[in-house]
Amino acid sequence: MVDYSVNSSVALLLVNNPPVNALSHAVRKGLADGMLKATKDTKVKAIVIAGKGRTFPAGADIREFSGPGKEPWLVPVGNGIEASGKPVVAAIHGTCLGGGLEVALFCHYRVALKSARVGFPEVAIGILPGAAGTQRLPRVTGLPVAFDMITSGRHVPAEQAKKYGIIDEIVTGDIVNAGIRYAMIMVGKSTIPRRLRAKPVPDAENVQKYADAAMAHVKRKYKGYEAPVYCVKAVRASAEKPYDLGVENEKTLFNVVGKSGQARAQQYAFFAERVVGKWEMPGGNSQTAKPIPVRSTAVIGAGTMGTGIAVCILSAGLPCYLVEQNQKFLENGLKTIKALMEGSVKLGKISPEVGQRAASLLKPTMSYDDLTGVDLVIEAVYENLELKKEIFAKLDKVCKPSTILCSNTSSIDIDRIAVATKRPEKCVGVHFFAPAYHMKLLENIYSTKTSPDTAATVMKLGKTIGKVPILVKSCQGFLANRMNTPYGTESGFLVEEGALPWEVDQVMEDFGMPMGPFKVRDLSGLDVGSKITAEIAKTLGVTLTDETRFMAGNRYSHMNTVLANMGRLGRKSGKGWYKYEKAGGKIASIDDDVITVLNNHCKKLGIERRTISSQEIIERLMYSCINEGFKILEEGIAKRPEEIDISWLYGFTFPKYLGGPMYYANQVGLGRVYDRICYYHENFPFSKHWVPSQLLRRLSEQNIPMSQWMASPGARL
Numbered sequence: 001m002v003d004y005s006v007n008s009s010v011a012l013l014l015v016n017n018p019p020v021n022a023l024s025h026a027v028r029k030g031l032a033d034g035m036l037k038a039t040k041d042t043k044v045k046a047i048v049i050a051g052k053g054r055t056f057p058a059g060a061d062i063r064e065f066s067g068p069g070k071e072p073w074l075v076p077v078g079n080g081i082e083a084s085g086k087p088v089v090a091a092i093h094g095t096c097l098g099g100g101l102e103v104a105l106f107c108h109y110r111v112a113l114k115s116a117r118v119g120f121p122e123v124a125i126g127i128l129p130g131a132a133g134t135q136r137l138p139r140v141t142g143l144p145v146a147f148d149m150i151t152s153g154r155h156v157p158a159e160q161a162k163k164y165g166i167i168d169e170i171v172t173g174d175i176v177n178a179g180i181r182y183a184m185i186m187v188g189k190s191t192i193p194r195r196l197r198a199k200p201v202p203d204a205e206n207v208q209k210y211a212d213a214a215m216a217h218v219k220r221k222y223k224g225y226e227a228p229v230y231c232v233k234a235v236r237a238s239a240e241k242p243y244d245l246g247v248e249n250e251k252t253l254f255n256v257v258g259k260s261g262q263a264r265a266q267q268y269a270f271f272a273e274r275v276v277g278k279w280e281m282p283g284g285n286s287q288t289a290k291p292i293p294v295r296s297t298a299v300i301g302a303g304t305m306g307t308g309i310a311v312c313i314l315s316a317g318l319p320c321y322l323v324e325q326n327q328k329f330l331e332n333g334l335k336t337i338k339a340l341m342e343g344s345v346k347l348g349k350i351s352p353e354v355g356q357r358a359a360s361l362l363k364p365t366m367s368y369d370d371l372t373g374v375d376l377v378i379e380a381v382y383e384n385l386e387l388k389k390e391i392f393a394k395l396d397k398v399c400k401p402s403t404i405l406c407s408n409t410s411s412i413d414i415d416r417i418a419v420a421t422k423r424p425e426k427c428v429g430v431h432f433f434a435p436a437y438h439m440k441l442l443e444n445i446y447s448t449k450t451s452p453d454t455a456a457t458v459m460k461l462g463k464t465i466g467k468v469p470i471l472v473k474s475c476q477g478f479l480a481n482r483m484n485t486p487y488g489t490e491s492g493f494l495v496e497e498g499a500l501p502w503e504v505d506q507v508m509e510d511f512g513m514p515m516g517p518f519k520v521r522d523l524s525g526l527d528v529g530s531k532i533t534a535e536i537a538k539t540l541g542v543t544l545t546d547e548t549r550f551m552a553g554n555r556y557s558h559m560n561t562v563l564a565n566m567g568r569l570g571r572k573s574g575k576g577w578y579k580y581e582k583a584g585g586k587i588a589s590i591d592d593d594v595i596t597v598l599n600n601h602c603k604k605l606g607i608e609r610r611t612i613s614s615q616e617i618i619e620r621l622m623y624s625c626i627n628e629g630f631k632i633l634e635e636g637i638a639k640r641p642e643e644i645d646i647s648w649l650y651g652f653t654f655p656k657y658l659g660g661p662m663y664y665a666n667q668v669g670l671g672r673v674y675d676r677i678c679y680y681h682e683n684f685p686f687s688k689h690w691v692p693s694q695l696l697r698r699l700s701e702q703n704i705p706m707s708q709w710m711a712s713p714g715a716r717l
């Protein structure tokens with residue numbers, strides 16, 4: 001795990017634990033043994049610590065957190081490094097993160113390739129740096145940078161890290177050789193002045209000011225998350241306590257936050273994100289399928305989604321045609337893209353060079369004939385099957401035979417679109433979430449005809465453009481929207497039965513959702529929901545009136561349309577479920593008129609309003625979706641619960657500290673969730689989303705652990 005060698009007078013401790021050289025027990029032991037050997041060897045005058053393969057250690061081995069752990073711990077190993085009388089140099093390439101950066105900070109010198117990045121991402125997995133990082137970083141960078149780096153978890157590029165004082169020198173060429181060369185220069189120099197434990201924290205007298213600012217920031221930005229708060233407390237102690245007591249304090253805080261439910265959930269989410277990359281579908285999987293190279297792309301439609309998707313593609317440095325049917329729409333689209341790209345540069349999401357390059361990569365056109373040679377096209381027009389089919393038929397005619405045709409549909413079965421082409425195996429769904437340039441989820445959908453190579457191509461494209469892609473089987477609504485539907489439906493029923501919209505919103509925001517369901521409706525526009533409902537009613541042959549309570553035997557609430565028909569369209573009209581300071585305003589306040597409309601609506605329908613508890617609100621909104629999630633699993637739409645959880649984390653901003661709805665269900669206990677679903681089914685027999693999932697029933701009866709859900713007998717229908 002740690003290869004030891006001596007090159008002239010320099011000992012090299014090369015960490016060899018692929019893929020990311022995580023600091024597992026064997027690596028920690030290897031480092032401790034290597035340091036002992038190098039210290040004893042009189043021929044050795046300096047020591048280099050580096051990583052073999054792609055990176056310097058990227059942190060502790062997260063998989064070890066669920067077990068009891070084994071000595072030696074990283075702090076004593078680090079103390080051994082720091083105490084060495086022979087200079088120790090960290091030679092950094094790749095990602096030097098978490099425990100890896102802590103090892104580097106125990107070393108006396110740090111050199112790095114320009115391409116390297118350093119950081120403390122522990123906060124993202126619900127913990128804090130636990131090997132003296134919170135005490136050593138402030139001694140190097142000062143408090144403001146340390147607070148920022150440790151509470152945000154951001155990866156800092158090597159050159160910036162040099163400015164912060166973390167890196168002593170940027171080197172070129174082979175990192176090990178560069179490290180050895182640097183170490184040879186340091187031979188004979190005293191290591192005492194380089195020991196961080198003895199350095200004071202700069203500007204320590206102002207710690208109160210910096211800590212208060214950091215705490216206010218994390219409470220606002222990471223509402224509900226415990227780890228950032230603990231990070232602030234730990235860093236603060238670096239300026240208030242002697243080094244050793246600061247380290248003790250860090251350990252205490254680490255032990256508390258590390259054992260919390262949030263940490264476990266966030267670590268589950270970390271691995272879930274990696275699991276969804278290992279997809280499978282009939283005929284192939286992520287190992288066997290071969291993505292086709294995508295060097296050129298096109299987006300059809302310059303509306304909100306089309307422009308957002310084009311921004312994602314351009315930001316990744318890929319050429320993109322933007323196709324519209326008339327000049328005015330095209331020009332508007334170009335203006336939107338320009339503004340979004342400029343915004344991304346301002347926010348530091350992309351570099352000014354990438355922003356500038358995008359202008360030359362973007363090719364506006366009104367002619368499909370320009371698309372003959374593109375590798376991949378994404379259709380992003382509005383949800384209308386006939387229009388989508390027409391576009392696919394046109395593309396099929398003009399594009400070269402290998403071009404992959406994608407639809408950014410949010411719900412239409414891909415098979416129904418692909419029939420318009422002679423290449424159904426190259427047709428696939430790529431469902432982006434609004435705003436497309438911001439939301440990280442990419443829900444890729446295979447039809448009965450999509451080939452694994454086509455699926456592999458869009459999965460790879462997702463990664464290239466910085467998304468978290470998942471692959472699911474086609475059905476009405478796919479995974480994300482199908483599962484999310486009861487969330488909106490039940491919130492509508494709750495306000496009919498007695499809850500007020502702001503009460504429902506408050507409960508769900510306290511639960512962890514960034515915005516309650518009624519604020520979301522106001523944001524997207526009540527007319528949008530109302531039009532979708534009208535379309536569904538049309539296909540079912542139902543005439544909607546203010547008194548309609550059922551559609552095709554299924555319970556329905558007309559309240560959203562009642563408000564929309566009054567011109568209360570949400571934020572854009574200044575009134576919706578809330579009232580706003582102006583049309584287009586953002587400050588929602590309670591509107592008594594809505595209560596009156598609600599009361600009248602209920603009176604007309606003979607609904608007696610009642611008091612509804614917070615617990616019922618959470619159960620009605622979450623358990624109904626979870627029940628649908630289990631149906632999605634048993635029907636094979638998703639292969640694993642991780643795909644569902646990732647879709648909620650990155651498509652609906654579900655709080656990571658709850659892991660995702662399926663993880664959450666497992667924490668609550670499947671038995672309890674199932675019982676409550678049965679209870680609601682009994683009480684609300686006309687809502688088909690309460691018909692209990694058979695998979696959930698079986699799993700709850702047999703008490704099967706989450707990791708075994710899909711391997712259990714009869715998991716699929």
Ligand code: CAA
Pocket residue numbers: 019020022058059060061062063074095097098099100102121122125128129130131133271274275
């Ligand atoms: N522990 C265990 N496994 C890890 C790991 C870690 N710290 N980091 C990555 N892996 C695993 C991944 O699960 C994945 O495994 P599979 O191939 O089996 O799926 C594999 O390594 C490759 O990881 P990625 O797919 O993520 O590779 P990437 O190149 O896209 O990203 C990375 C590399 C930036 C290092 C990313 O893996 C990452 O962010 N890792 C986590 C880093 C981290 O959180 N470090 C802090 C750990 S906690 C700590 O160090 C506490 C402390 O104070 C001592």
